[in-house]
Amino acid sequence: MAQHKVNYTQDGGLPVALTSIDKIVNWGRSNSLWALTYGLACCGIEMMASGASRFDFDRYGTIFRASPRQADLMIVAGTLTKKHAEFIKRLYDQMTEPRWVISMGSCANTGGMFNTYATVQGVDRIIPVDLYLPGCAPRPETLQYGVMLLQKKIRANKAGNAQKAKRLM
Amino acid sequence: MRAYTPKDDVQAKAYYTDRYYVAPQVPKSEVETDEVFAADLEAIKAKFEVKEAYIQVEQMVVYINAHDIYGVLEFMRDELAYTQLSEMSAIDWLAKDNTFEIFYQMLSMEKRKRIRVKYFIENGQAVDSVEKLFRSADWSEREMFDMFGIEANNHPFMKRILMPYDWQGYPLLKTYPLEGDEFAAWYEVDKIYGKEARDIIGPEIRDTATVDRYDSERFARLGFEVPKGTKITGNEEPHVDSYQEDGGIFLIKKYDKESSVVIDDPQR
Numbered sequence: 303m304a305q306h307k308v309n310y311t312q313d314g315g316l317p318v319a320l321t322s323i324d325k326i327v328n329w330g331r332s333n334s335l336w337a338l339t340y341g342l343a344c345c346g347i348e349m350m351a352s353g354a355s356r357f358d359f360d361r362y363g364t365i366f367r368a369s370p371r372q373a374d375l376m377i378v379a380g381t382l383t384k385k386h387a388e389f390i391k392r393l394y395d396q397m398t399e400p401r402w403v404i405s406m407g408s409c410a411n412t413g414g415m416f417n418t419y420a421t422v423q424g425v426d427r428i429i430p431v432d433l434y435l436p437g438c439a440p441r442p443e444t445l446q447y448g449v450m451l452l453q454k455k456i457r458a459n460k461a462g463n464a465q466k467a468k469r470l471m
Numbered sequence: 472m473r474a475y476t477p478k479d480d481v482q483a484k485a486y487y488t489d490r491y492y493v494a495p496q497v498p499k500s501e502v503e504t505d506e507v508f509a510a511d512l513e514a515i516k517a518k519f520e521v522k523e524a525y526i527q528v529e530q531m532v533v534y535i536n537a538h539d540i541y542g543v544l545e546f547m548r549d550e551l552a553y554t555q556l557s558e559m560s561a562i563d564w565l566a567k568d569n570t571f572e573i574f575y576q577m578l579s580m581e582k583r584k585r586i587r588v589k590y591f592i593e594n595g596q597a598v599d600s601v602e603k604l605f606r607s608a609d610w611s612e613r614e615m616f617d618m619f620g621i622e623a624n625n626h627p628f629m630k631r632i633l634m635p636y637d638w639q640g641y642p643l644l645k646t647y648p649l650e651g652d653e654f655a656a657w658y659e660v661d662k663i664y665g666k667e668a669r670d671i672i673g674p675e676i677r678d679t680a681t682v683d684r685y686d687s688e689r690f691a692r693l694g695f696e697v698p699k700g701t702k703i704t705g706n707e708e709p710h711v712d713s714y715q716e717d718g719g720i721f722l723i724k725k726y727d728k729e730s731s732v733v734i735d736d737p738q739r
Binding site for chain 2: 384385387388391411412413417418419420422423424426427428434
């Protein structure tokens, strides 16, 4: 005999919420975006600030993970050098699908002010990017807004569909 | 008052273009004007050939022969109390007379003096490593090899230090373009995806201000965001992008300005 008896006739019915598979899966995905710690330069400081208590990423369910196997969001925060390019590709490949990428700051977007031989001119030359955040460096509020937009983007897609290849590789 | 210069295209063109520019020299003075330096120079001259010596900005500059460098630095470290090698590298004079100038910046904490030891080598010639004397020369000589292609004999690990091992070219040479040569431009694409991916990825966009509003593969125009790969005609209606769908989402209530209350007294 259950100690807490559930009155199924109260409040108009059973303790059940009806929804669709798409909605419940996307709700789970969008509210538990585990991000890979990817601070490459000064943008990484802003990313760390976003995760710390003042801006508090945890309330979005965004928790930084130190392993690509446990992450489904890669925030590329900083300058990507050509020497490092193969490693970002390898880490991206190690992340499980579905996976998303935020390019944070001018350097990751376009190479920024580093118009030189050693800097990749935009991280989207190596991996597909979902969201570009402008700024040098973007404030934590920008990153928060970016994560919210990404959540909305995730919820707008069909959960069952396999991720479309964004670039033919 | 400063003279007026037109600033219409000041951002468009680089204000400094001459990469072979040689800065004017600050005044030099005789070594005899400083008795500590004069005594040091006499001691060096007694053992090694000194081609030229002068004082510039309170530092003595000594030119020696390239093959003497290990002996000179060992002598300065053990006998003259110049116990630190704070910096060493090379200067590219290839355009002038096909030589490199190698400099060693020495510091004596005891005497509170600095001496710069210099010599010239021909292009393609190697230098003698001083890594056995000063551990700081280990990485400095590797950096010199990385940036100028000057090898150091008897170095324990003569490999590139900053650039990848499979890099081609020496970036600090004056002839090396700042934005990189053909190899540098395609380095990451060739290495990760192979040469056949060049056509798909395309060349680097070096003007960071470039925005193509008809390209939906990269940035979106603010207020005109479309899904990736959509054909943009230019007649799209602007829209305000809220971060949450109308009516809220599953299990999360949307903030409604009308039904919310502003608390006047925060203490209540």
